[in-house]
Amino acid sequence: MQVKNNEIEQVKSVCRQQIQGMLSKNIGLLSMIISHDADFVHITGKHQSKDDWLDQIKSGRMEYFSAKEELLEVTLSNKTAHVVMRNLLEARIYGFRNTWPIEAQTELVKINDVWRIVRSKADMY
Structure with a gap:
């Protein structure tokens, strides 16, 4: 049980690092915690690659100002994790x-x- 709890905390840490990286525009951190072939699906349904998403953050087309975490649930299955995370996210997206x-x-x-x-x-x- 301790191992599972430790794994859950590690997964939560990565998810929180993503939010912090978005807020601070820390492209190095985001590059480190996101797989090179990651797929991002926005609320519009648009799919975006890791590189495209990071370019949008670098250029300021996607700018994140604050986040208030309201939920963070992790489900583990061997070497995969599914996370449901809810945040009130203050951002400027495409203006x-x-x-x-x-x-x-x-x-x-x-x-x-x-x-x-x-x-x-x-x-x-």
Whole structure:
């Protein structure tokens, strides 16, 4: 049971690091915790690669100002994790600034003993 709890805390840490990386525009951190072939699905349904998403953050087309975590649930299955995370996310996306209630369904895989984000789908809740 201790091992499972430790794994859950590691997964939560990666998810929280993603939020912190978004807020601080820490592209190095985001690059480290996100798999090179990750798929991001925005609330519009648009799919975006890791590189495209990071380029949007670098250019300021997607700018994140604050996040208030309301939920963070982790389900483990061997070397995969499914996370449901809800945040009130203040951001300017393509020129529109708002605070959105965002639920991310995020998938992580443990690669060489390190959890990496491989997919994240955002919806409003």
